[in-house]
Amino acid sequence: MNQQQSQSYDASQFDRPSVTTDVVVFSILDEMLKVLLIKRKVWPYEDMWAIPGGFVQMDESLDEAAYRELAEETGVTDSDVYLEQLYTFGEPDRDPRTRVITVAYFALVSADKLNPKAASDASDVHWFSVYDLPPLAFDHDKILDYALKRLRYKLEYTAAGFQLLPEKFTLRELQDAYEIILGTKLDKGNFRSKLRKTDVVESLSGYRSTGGRPARLYRFREDAVAEIKTRRLFP
Amino acid sequence: MNQQQSQSYDASQFDRPSVTTDVVVFSILDEMLKVLLIKRKVWPYEDMWAIPGGFVQMDESLDEAAYRELAEETGVTDSDVYLEQLYTFGEPDRDPRTRVITVAYFALVSADKLNPKAASDASDVHWFSVYDLPPLAFDHDKILDYALKRLRYKLEYTAAGFQLLPEKFTLRELQDAYEIILGTKLDKGNFRSKLRKTDVVESLSGYRSTGGRPARLYRFREDAVAEIKTRRLFP
DNA sequence: ACAAAAGTGTTGAGAGTACACCCATGC
DNA sequence: GCATGGGTGTACTCTCAACACTTTTGT
Helix, strand or coil: EEECCCCCCHHCCCCCCCEEEEEEEEEECCEEEEEEEEEEECCCCCCEEECCEEEECCCCCHHHHHHHHCCCCCCCCCEEEEEEEEEEEEECCCCCCCCCEEEEEEEEEHHHCHHHHHHHCCCEEEEEEEECCCECCCCHHHHHHHHHHHHHHHHHHHCCEEEEECEEEEEEHHHHHHHHHCCCCCHHHHHHHHHHHCEEEEEEEECCCCCCCCCCEECCCCCCCCCCCCCCCCC | EEHHHHCCCHHHCCCCCEEEEEEEEEEEEEEEEEEEEEEEECCCCCCCCCCCECCCCCCCCCHHHHHHHHHHCCCHHHHHEEEEEEECCCCCCCCCCCCEEEEEEEEEEHHHHHHHHHCCCCCEEEEEEHHHHHHHHECHHHHHHHHHHHHHHHHHCCHHHHEEEEEEEEHHHHHHHHHCCCCCCCCCHHHHHHHHCCCCCCEEEEEEEECCCCCEEECCCCCCCCCCCCCCCCC
């Protein structure tokens, strides 16, 4: 049945799937890459952890639905966050109750933007290290795997990682964030020289005292174009 | 309303959106990058061109729905084609009839795999050059833009482009395909030397006669890992 | 012999990487 | 002074990109 031939076809008389948006929320807490999960209270998968999400309302776009879910769970507003559509999961049997198609998003939130409730350890909301995850409801392990892959990929060729830091930060803190997410050590000198070339940060007048020499504070330049040419397979 | 709290929430009593899959089918015909469009016969957007697609059935996955649509329009089977989920479009007013959420896919099909009907110029099915498109129904211009961007991007760092060629091909034909899609001239020597390093093709015994020296035939190596490390923003 | 297209090699510029060294502060 | 972490420079290697060159066919 083609959409193009459907004037005489009244779709409303047929079964329609439910559509939800689920948001994989990442943040850096306690020097670990963590993800926000919610404990289910009801069948199915009762008492298991799940990615926050909910039904898309008839009058809101998918992005709006995702922002709404994100705000409900973390208290962050649109401008404070990086949100990107990830993938749409639609296996017929992924939810035993009914056909549910889930448009998954992933979000990067700076720890200092989280509201107290989301940052606290309520029994039904918890931040888990991505290296120490509990069993997850539905196919949410698949969604989380996918989100983590995309986050790492994104970080390697864009400046999205800045969304995980407070507005002012030192270069060491920035490098730490990258190392935590990518799971590798980076060279200090090379990290900084490349950063200088790409013009994505600007130095501020302030300093932050550390164990040794105080570190200059920087901030992200809003107008910076922070995408790098990819190395191509074929020239 | 959270999915997690929805045991007592019977979603079926609420309105649900319709969900469709639309497939942007690319092929190389007459040495041009072309896309398959279908002429609408009914309101809305009557007599305008549109990307082929249709409703997702309750017992099929999104991928299956996309494959089914693709087969209906082109006659190609699963194994002959590259198909990838693109993005999900869900603005509330994108279809004036009812709320429709569309999971868009893009496909690469070799011209020699197309069945005669799809390859012919029936009045309601037509291959358009991506540089000479008619006005499109719904938000299909946006979908097509997005698909083209992703196709080019994909081609630059994977070997997906092979799906657009017949099984046996010369290196010149491969380079032509890349030039057509990317819209730029490539250097013959560099193209070939990089290809040699990456081990994605193997030479066959046959030759194809051309205007000058005959060209050796090659085929794509199924087992080849054809993804390249991207150049990273930060080292 | 010459045109046309296949196919290979060379070379300078710039990017990537490892590592050494200097600087400013607290104790 | 010296430990600690911030900050910079250098030198070697590898990739990129332009272009010149050789090879094999048809006419």
